[in-house]
Amino acid sequence: MGIVSRDAIQHFQALIDEVDEPLQSTFKNMHQGYPTETLVRFLKGRDWNVAKAHKMLVDCLNWRIQNEIDNILAKPIIPTDLYRAVRDSQLIGLSGYSKEGLPVFAVGVGLSTFDKASVHYYVQSHIQINEYRDGVVLPLATKKYGRYIGTCVKVLDMTGLKLSALSQIKLLTIISTIDDLNYPEKTDTYYIANAPYIFSACWKVVKPLLQERTRRKVQVLQGGGRDELLKIMDYASLPHFCRREGSGSSRHSGNGTTDDCFSLDHAFHQQLYNHIKQKALTLESVAPVKQGSFHVDMPESDPEGSEIAKTIESELHKLEDQNGLSNSIDALKINGD
Structure with a gap:
């Protein structure tokens, strides 16, 4: 780490030391005993500009306080049938760990429908997984591997x-913005499988819009990417959709729910939901747990994020128009025959 970086961290630390309660408490809860590493994440998120990183972190701390994020793991999505519906339509899970000890999160982008609950439930679910990752999964990995682990793949x-x-872009933009503003630099690498x-068409136009540090994190795999992923993780940690040779792996290409890390019956989701229920019990003596989604302030996307979302939407519309034209031509050919 260079002199400039050390100076930036020291300057940033001095500024954060001056913030009052309750910001100090929520910062302590957020950094999990690693304040310097947390400051570095926010500095990276603002290209090492101390003033911008300071604003970003203070805004994040205020967001956490205003939305009671420190207690979100005590707010279960109930009843269980509703939570199962959320899990069946917002596909994400922990499949294992890389050889370096980084948690491997699998995300079913193509098969997630986000159509079984309101936007607020999906946002709540996403933040709960983030908080469980940061408060439970990463600390356990740090302890297991004997070194600080603060990111995942x-x-x-x-x-x-x-x-x-196209209909999901608004929700995905909200979730992406929450991550960018409040959980920066938490993902080491994004591997794209079965593209x-x-x-490919959207990636060509979006890639130039991304910052260089973001572009470097994205790796598009050949097909399911099994052979490439086996270089960084063992077979047991491969997401179920990457285990088959070649491309076109389906959601259920594993051996049942024990392999399907998206399933509520998978060990990760069972542990997560049990953790949330136990947290909720500690608060029930103060106030009973109410049914209904836990509303979180929806952040406005930054200009870069808005431009990317508009570009994706525009590209999808073009593809939609081309697809419609292609279908019309096919229909004319059939009628002509």
Whole structure:
């Protein structure tokens, strides 16, 4: 770490030391005993500009306080049938760990429908997984591997991605903005698996809009990417949709729910939900747990995020128009025959 970096961290630390309660308490809860590493994440998120990183972190701390994020793991999505519906339509899970000890999160981008609950439930669920990752999964990995582990890798399955994904852009932009502003630099690498043409077309136009540090994190795999992923993780940690040779792996290409890390019956989701229920019990003596989603302030996307979302939407519309024209031509050919 260079002199400039050390100076930036020291300056940033001095500024954060001056913030009052309750910001100090929520910062302590957030950094989990690693304040310097947390400051570095926010500095990276603002290209080492101390003033911008300071504003970003203070805004994050205020967001956490205003939305009671420190207690979100005590707010279960109930009843269980509703939570199962959320899990069946917002596909994410922990499949294992890389050889370096980084948690491997699998995300079913193409087959997530986000159509079984309101936006607030999906946002609540996403933040709960973030908080469980930061408060439980990463500290356990740090203890197990004997060194600080503060990031994860994500494997994004594009199987089933269709033009109808256009309807999900608003929700995905909200979730992405929450991550960018409040959980910066938490993902080491994004691996894209089973990418269809629609992804490739969007990626070509979106890639130039991304910052260099973000572009470097994205690796598009050949097909399911099994052989490439086995270089960084053992077979047991491969997401189920990457285990088959070649491309086109489906959601259920594992051996049942024990392998399908998206399933509520998978060990990760059972542990997460049990953790949330136990947390909720500690608060029930103060106030009974109410049914209904836990509303979180929806952040406005930054200009870069808005431009990317608009670009994706525009590209999908173009593909939709081309697809419609292609279908019309096919219909004319059939009628002509």
